[in-house]
Amino acid sequence: MGRPPCCDKIGVKKGPWTPEEDIMLVSFVQENGPGNWRAVPASTGLRRCSKSCRLRWTNYLRPGIKRGSFTDHEEKMIIQLQALLGNKWAAIASYLPERTDNDIKNYWNTHLKKKLKKLQNGPGHQENGSISSNSHSISRGQWERRLQADIHTAKQALKDALSFENTTNNYFPDECDTKPGFSYASSTENISRLLKEWVKNTPKSENSSKCSSSQNSYEGKNGIDLSEAFESLFGFENFEKSSNSDEFSRSGSPSIVRDGTKPDPTGLAPLSMLENWLLDDQVKDYLTNFSFDENPDLF
DNA sequence: AATAGACACAACCGCCGAGAT
DNA sequence: TATCTCGGCGGTTGTGTCTAT
Numbered sequence A: 001m002g003r004p005p006c007c008d009k010i011g012v013k014k015g016p017w018t019p020e021e022d023i024m025l026v027s028f029v030q031e032n033g034p035g036n037w038r039a040v041p042a043s044t045g046l047r048r049c050s051k052s053c054r055l056r057w058t059n060y061l062r063p064g065i066k067r068g069s070f071t072d073h074e075e076k077m078i079i080q081l082q083a084l085l086g087n088k089w090a091a092i093a094s095y096l097p098e099r100t101d102n103d104i105k106n107y108w109n110t111h112l113k114k115k116l117k118k119l120q121n122g123p124g125h126q127e128n129g130s131i132s133s134n135s136h137s138i139s140r141g142q143w144e145r146r147l148q149a150d151i152h153t154a155k156q157a158l159k160d161a162l163s164f165e166n167t168t169n170n171y172f173p174d175e176c177d178t179k180p181g182f183s184y185a186s187s188t189e190n191i192s193r194l195l196k197e198w199v200k201n202t203p204k205s206e207n208s209s210k211c212s213s214s215q216n217s218y219e220g221k222n223g224i225d226l227s228e229a230f231e232s233l234f235g236f237e238n239f240e241k242s243s244n245s246d247e248f249s250r251s252g253s254p255s256i257v258r259d260g261t262k263p264d265p266t267g268l269a270p271l272s273m274l275e276n277w278l279l280d281d282q283v284k285d286y287l288t289n290f291s292f293d294e295n296p297d298l299f
Numbered sequence B: 001a002a003t004a005g006a007c008a009c010a011a012c013c014g015c016c017g018a019g020a021t
Numbered sequence C: 001t002a003t004c005t006c007g008g009c010g011g012t013t014g015t016g017t018c019t020a021t
Helices: A019-032 A039-044 A050-061 A072-085 A089-093 A101-121 A140-162 A174-178 A182-201 A204-209 A226-234 A268-279 A281-288
Strands: none
Touching: A019 A039, A019 A050, A039 A050, A050 A101, A072 A089, A072 A101, A089 A101
């Protein structure tokens, strides 16, 4: 009769994750790899739903996540990919491997939606059917033909890029077999960053007076300093010098895998082609106004 | 300095397809 | 084959922070 339930729904904790919980989760993933989320609560003692554990890992702890503000380049990519794919945040995120779908979705909802609305209401929209770019102007017919060809090319690139799924699993490169913890090094950075932020944002007096039941508690159940515990578990003495996101930049990066289950689909070649296409001014203009409802046959 | 409203983002909810039993 | 959960996804909500008054 089907599978057994993933976890006992009664007594499952909700709300923000504590550093202590993060450490337990990362520790589990380090030993067992991502996946089998059902086993996480039972194996770690975490009073969290398996789903919550997966989400926490995916959005905050997995290797290669970049935090902070979005660059212009990222912003353009999101806008164009959203125009092309719609609200397929996971698909969009596969082109921005340092960002999570949740991040992109939030960024879209809080920033880009408004920004685009402003742009669309603002100057620069021509009503006469000709399309201008920075350097030249072409007829609508020429433009439509060129666009169809471009869309075909982009669709192929998308298809190729997305079809990387299930062909290889780069999460466990060969060397990881002999170097336990190798592929999770940046998870330690993610956590240490969270811890550092927590320390930074928590006044000392408050910090020292907090008990372990506090959501932001920095101390473990037995009064253990979690930063020390964490350091002894994983070690992040080199955090300061290695935590910059460049380590995970597209070129020469260790293959970052979203969620630990998908290979990074961003082989440089297809992405660059798609990027170039997406960032083309004319395509940008067109896609900004493009409606999939009116073009159901494109895909 | 106090307050209200806007904003940002982490986390949860509900749905769906795939797969296990 | 039927039933059930898992894993993944997109939408939504809750809450802390910022800003204007």
